[in-house]
Amino acid sequence: MYQTNAYEGMLAETVSVPGARGDMINAYLARPLGPGPFPAVVLIHHMPGWDEWYREATRKFAHHGYAALSPNLYYRAGHGTPEDVAAQVRAAGGVPDEQVLGDLAGSLGYLRALPYVNGRVAVFGTCSGGRHAYLAACRVPGFAAAIDCWGGRVVMTPAELTPQQPQAPLDFTADLACPLLGLFGEEDRGPTPEQVAVHEQALKQHGKTYEFHMYPAAGHGFFYHDRPAYRQGPAVDGWAKIFAFLQKHLGA
Amino acid sequence: MCTMIVSQVAIEGSGKGTAGWFPVRRAAVSYDHPFHAPLEHALNIDFTDPARGPGARVAVELTAQAARDLAATILAVLAEAERGGFLEAAE
Numbered sequence: 265m266y267q268t269n270a271y272e273g274m275l276a277e278t279v280s281v282p283g284a285r286g287d288m289i290n291a292y293l294a295r296p297l298g299p300g301p302f303p304a305v306v307l308i309h310h311m312p313g314w315d316e317w318y319r320e321a322t323r324k325f326a327h328h329g330y331a332a333l334s335p336n337l338y339y340r341a342g343h344g345t346p347e348d349v350a351a352q353v354r355a356a357g358g359v360p361d362e363q364v365l366g367d368l369a370g371s372l373g374y375l376r377a378l379p380y381v382n383g384r385v386a387v388f389g390t391c392s393g394g395r396h397a398y399l400a401a402c403r404v405p406g407f408a409a410a411i412d413c414w415g416g417r418v419v420m421t422p423a424e425l426t427p428q429q430p431q432a433p434l435d436f437t438a439d440l441a442c443p444l445l446g447l448f449g450e451e452d453r454g455p456t457p458e459q460v461a462v463h464e465q466a467l468k469q470h471g472k473t474y475e476f477h478m479y480p481a482a483g484h485g486f487f488y489h490d491r492p493a494y495r496q497g498p499a500v501d502g503w504a505k506i507f508a509f510l511q512k513h514l515g516a
Numbered sequence: 517m518c519t520m521i522v523s524q525v526a527i528e529g530s531g532k533g534t535a536g537w538f539p540v541r542r543a544a545v546s547y548d549h550p551f552h553a554p555l556e557h558a559l560n561i562d563f564t565d566p567a568r569g570p571g572a573r574v575a576v577e578l579t580a581q582a583a584r585d586l587a588a589t590i591l592a593v594l595a596e597a598e599r600g601g602f603l604e605a606a607e
Contacts, residue, residue, distance in 0.1 A: 310518075310549075311518040311548070311549055312549055312551055341570060342569050342570045343569075343570065344569060344570035344571040345570075345571065347551045347575075348570040348571050348573050349570045350551070351544070351551075351560075351562045351564075351570070351573055351575065352564070352566075352570045352573075354522060354544070354546055354548060354560070354562075355522060355524055355542075355544030355546070355562060355564075357520055357522055358518065358520055391518060391549070392518045395518075416518055417518065417520070424520075426520060428520075429520070453556070454518075454519070483556065484556055485556070491554070492554045492555075493556060
């Protein structure tokens with residue numbers, strides 16, 4: 265916790281970062297002022313888009329001492345309001361997993377090259393971004409910790425596979441290369457508590473380092489203070505668990 | 517969760533968006549997270565003209581029951597119009 269007599273400053277702005285296939289995409293970067301070196305976090309936005317909540321969350325990580333970068337995974341869909349762009353991506357069935365992984369690898373490399381970042385980078389995501397965070401932790405080398413908040417479709421039946429999501433993230437569990445924090449709600453219909461249990465069993469089977477927390481009386485998206493899904497108690501506790509997890513594995 | 521349940525259909529008509537009227541060329545129907553309706557999932561319909569970019573969109577987010585009622589009403593109105601001989605010749 266910061267002290268009331270401490271100086272604090274922050275820089276937050278949009279930047280361009282490398283993405284999949286060498287594309288340049290835009291991203292929102294927030295970082296504490298000062299030389300650092302700071303640990304860092306890549307934030308993966310949810311299906312509703314690269315929206316205001318994600319800008320707030322990016323600044324929240326910076327307030328807690330992290331250089332935080334939220335790439336716009338919908339960059340290629342064109343520009344407009346976050347909702348209009350996200351609606352276009354929704355109509356197309358989402359963004360391809362391989363493209364997302366390329367974008368996240370680009371963001372990881374961008375952060376690691378910054379002179380004020382200490383090289384230790386976590387990946388965080390909610391909703392579809394939680395799924396992507398898990399996928400990245402398994403398939404993009406270099407992340408030091410991963411946070412999956414209620415990511416659905418980690419456990420997928422063959423019928424649920426799509427051209428954009430051709431393989432279940434669960435299938436890559438053997439390759440998970442960093443500690444994992446998972447936050448879930450008992451009332452969520454995707455992932456259901458049963459699907460989270462399947463995921464946890466796979467993590468145990470492969471001897472992975474993880475901690476899962478299942479909140480009663482919470483459903484999907486319980487951090488979103490702008491939605492009816494917000495649950496104050498689980499949200500406050502969940503954020504505390506996130507920063508404790510990052511402190512343990514990245515320092516700050 | 518993100519259901520990824522979506523289907524698109526080519527359409528012809530006009531829609532009124534934030535910048536006024538424009539031709540609508542595509543409707544995307546999804547059952548997934550809405551942006552505004554206070555629901556975890558909604559039946560979303562986006563009327564768009566892809567050639568005009570993401571902003572050319574007229575959106576509705578409906579409860580499942582509202583969507584069923586709307587679909588039935590559309591079909592009923594068209595049937596009545598057809599019985600009356602009012603449908604355009606091109607249709």
